[in-house]
Amino acid sequence: MPRMSSVDAAFWFAETPSWHMHIGALAICDPRQVPGFSVESVRRIVGERLPELPQLRYRVAEAPFGLDRPWYVDEDPDLEYHIRHIAVPSPGGRTELDELVARLWSYKLDRDKPLWEMWFIEGLDEGRVALLTKVHQSLVDGVSGAGITEILFDPTPDPRPPAESAAPRARSRPPRPEVRLLSAAANLALVTPYRIVRLVDQTVRQWLAVRSLPEKAPGYFEAPPSRFNAPISQQRRFSAARVSLDRVKAVKDAYGVKVNDVVLATVAGALRSYLERTGELPARPLVAQVPVSTRTNATGAGTAISSMTVGLPTGIADPAERIRSVHQVSQAAKQMAEAMTAHQIMSLTETTPPGLFRLAARAYTASRLGENVPPTNLVVSNVPGSSMPLYAAGAVLERFTPIGPLLMDVGLNVTCFSYRGWMDFGFLSTPEIAGDLADLAEGIEPELARLERAAGLRRGASRPDRRS
Incomplete structure (x- = not known):
């Protein structure tokens, strides 16, 4: 099983x-x-x-x-x-x-x-x-x-x-209660102490590897306080935006950066404009958590991701300077992540009984730690999709907007998905944190246009398609 x-x-x-x-x-x-x-x-x-x-x-x-x-x-x-x-x-x-x-x-x-x-x-x-x-x-x-x-x-x-050729069904029932209890006791008494020792050794090696890097990405819990760091309610607010993928790639080529850099620079510009209007722009750069897939052909069901932290230059007004800064800080974040991964034996999740995460999550929420010492300010994820049209029971899919989760009192998630020549952005927050989330989403297209003008590119695409 x-x-x-x-x-x-x-x-x-x-x-x-x-x-x-x-x-x-x-x-x-x-x-x-x-x-x-x-x-x-x-x-x-x-x-x-x-x-x-x-x-x-x-x-x-x-x-x-x-x-x-x-x-x-x-x-x-x-x-x-x-x-x-x-x-x-x-x-x-x-x-x-x-x-x-x-x-x-x-x-x-x-x-x-x-x-x-x-x-x-x-x-x-x-x-x-x-x-x-x-x-x-x-x-x-x-x-x-x-x-x-x-x-x-x-x-x-x-x-x-x-x-x-679908895999044969493996009908199963959970192990008997006494078998599950015995397995849990063995994990707690035998496996956990050994893994803790390995984790301590790994942490020391990673710290030594990162210390020699010329530039370091911001760490977790080094983000500035922001309106996006507050207790998360059960309610959600959703909005979406889309831009032409050809426009994104043209900006990428003009500045000599990656598609992900264009995404981060565009989101940073939209955040800057949004927070300036509300008078809440922090003096320090906002910090984004950027998930990175570690999935291989051998990976089965479940999650296969790591992440890195990137400082978004929200304090920079010039769009060309901002995207160059994004490229620089994202390269530093990748180098730091690679140095950590080179010495990765196991993750923290492998060292403790998983039920402790239930207690830790509730203690974290009760302490309001994420509001006072934010782990990051937002999550920005970019997932590649199909360049060809897909069909659901014969009906063509015109657009595909991804939606991510909210946790750890980080109340803004921006997930991007490329499909059929478009880049779709899904924004998720709560009514208490960003009741005007649509205003933030609508800032994506103008910020991409500013990057185009700064690079001397012609505007070859219309405004984003807001049709349902």
Whole structure:
């Protein structure tokens, strides 16, 4: 029976009533050329492909007292429960859709069932339909989530037949209670002390490796206080933006940087404008946590990510100077991450009983540590997607907006996804932290335009498509 990795177990146990550990995406479909498109046709496609998607079949069985990693129990999900039907309020525009998405994102997944759900949302303008997918992060990360997308959706309007080469189902039940208790006791008494010794040795080696670097990225808990660092409520606020991927690549080439540098510079510029308007721009650079995929072909279900911290030059007004600064600090962050990884034997999550993360998360929330000593100010993630159109039960996916989680009192998540020649940005916060989140999202396109003008590029694309 498969078991969670230590990282996945940390995500599982650290979930609280306000730290929701699901990630996912909002896909906008155009079904006008597909007469039979319905919630039933989507359920049928998902049901046919479940043998290829163990992540959508797994339920979690914990070890006693959280002393060891949980097990994944393979069972058939009830698709009537997991794929639900709802309509967006009239007139079905982008504002109404964003409000509905925020509401649906504001509650946790049922932890007693397979950890996912999909909402079939009708009533959008021009006859479009939205598919909102939520999956627990103990099952997927951004990259593997994109892989699930390529299994659920098709490269042509004609749905493919179920794959014959899908792995055979391994029906399973959780181990008996006494077996789970014995495994947990062995983990606590024998494995944990050995791993702690290894972790201490690793920490010393990493510190020595990083000390010799000429430039160092900001560390965790070195971020300035900001409006985005506050207790996270159960409610969510969602907004989105999109720009042409060709424009992003042209800016990348003009400045001799990476696509991720353009994303970070654009987000930094939008944050600067947003915080200047509210009079809340910190004197020090905001610090972003940037997840980095460590997934390989051998990686199974679950999360395979590390992360680095990048200081965003929000204090720099000139866009050209800002993107050059982003490139410099992101290179320093990568060098620091590489130096740490070269001496990486294990992570902190492997050294302690995973149930302790449940206590730690609640103690962290109660202490309001994240508000007074912010770990970072925001999370910025960039996930590559398909350059070709995808289809859901025959309906073309017009846009694909990713949505990340909020945790550790870091109340702003910006996740980007490239699809079909566009770069879509998903913004997530809470009403208390950023009730005007749409204003921040709308700053993405103007900031990209400023980078274009500073580089002497012609404006070859229209304003972002805000259609539902």
